[in-house]
Amino acid sequence: MFDLFSDIFTYRDNALTRIDPRVKLLIALAALVAVVSAERPILPFGFFVLCLGTVAALGVPAKLVALRLAAPFSTVAVLVVIHTFVTGTTPLFTLTLGGWTLTAKAEGFRQGLFLGNRVLGALSIVLLLGIATPAHRIFQALRGFRISKEWVEVAILMYRYIFVLLDRVGDLAAAQRLRLGYRAPRRGLASFSALAGATIVHSFEQARRTHDAMRLRGYRGTMPFGPFPALKRRERGILLLGLAGILAAYAILEWGVAG
């Protein structure tokens, strides 16, 4: 679970981590728009391959990447299965499950793959952004783009306390395991419910204490943010280059400009 939220790679020094987070955020946003609006599978797939290749080049372990992509892959699998059995007319094969006959269709299968491809393309962009930029820098960049202070403040606090609550939940779960709390399914369910309840109580308690601590340091309802220096020439160049690259890829692969 800790690996899922680990951000140690964002603190490594490399060409991507050195780029201003505002530049990375804008390029990622443009790439997401391109992937979501793509009508052909090649562009989302291209981004998927490019982003995963970059993540691998940054030395991120495959296990961590697989862990982070496990949920999106599951979503894609469900998407493909539903589309395959629900959409289309051309039969591919037939399954009989518990008296029910299900027919897979070619159009649905293709549609499912295409949508899944988009999901993976978009999530690989977010994955790369998350591996090349510490969360707090992303939040700062969002403030720089005039995103609501309240929203960013809540995001910062949520991100910070994920780790604190994970620690506590880990300790509580270990204490339950050591007293055979998960020995049988029924007992496990009861332990899990108790764990969830305790976590909610902990988070309320934590919120109250943190609010006290913030008040004692002058908090009056708005978290202050540092200054936002203008983008340097090099950063502006990277931004233009990134946006131009995405536009060119879109023009070639979607509009067939080159052809």
Next chain:
Amino acid sequence: MRAVDVREVSFTYDDGTEALAGIHFRVEEGEFVAVLGSNGSGKTTLIQLLVGLLKTNAGRIEIGGREIGSLEAEELYQRVGLVFQNPNDQLFAATVEEDCAFGPRNLNLPEAEVQKRVTESLAAVAALPLRGRAIHHLSFGEQKRVSLAGVLAMRPAVLILDEPTAGLDPAGEAQMMQLLKKLNREEKMTVILATHSVDMLPLFANRIYVLDRGRVLQEGPSEEIFRHQEMIVRAKLRLPYVSRLMYEMKRHDGVPIDGLPLTIGEARAQLLELIPKEMILPGIEESGS
């Protein structure tokens, strides 16, 4: 001038628990005062009253000569700062630098001044190399020091700490106490420490208040406090270990110890006086034995 003056203060929680019952507590500017008490003695309630997190039911609290209720939050928190027992309660920003800058930015200081305060406060707790680090990557000891830096950046005249050494290893405990001593002796900061850890207090505290069930049992310098052993036991506390050893030697073995040494240095000096000179091997430390 009196930094903190608490007169006849009582506090009862909504559930009827009487946490403080008419206590008097005063701290002069530049003093290092410890509030010693077992769990549930009222230490935390007292410090929450001193920073305005709780309001008294009866009595009067003055900070720097002004009644606490008459002070605006901005003014109050530049007079008095609280370091929480658990650093996770206090460190809410993503990075060390952001967390230390939180208070000064809330004071609407120019960014250059904010950065200066961040640098100085981190330097004061020997945490300058941690400046760019994420809070959740810090060790517990580092988190403790950074939470202290966050409060120091507000430049409070009075620094209050709730169990500052709780959860620290012996080296971390010694480092934290040395930091507080430095802030008190060199920066002339008034320090109030709530603790139930007795071993280091004789080395650092000018005066000690012993609290038990919301009442002050005793107040005075450590030599005077630890002389009243019945009172210490009644407050569910104990003597420093070195004092306990000397007390047992005196009581059970008849070793003629004068008074009750509170530190290793004092105990060593007394024992050396009792041991015949010819039994002491010269240069034993130098030979590394």
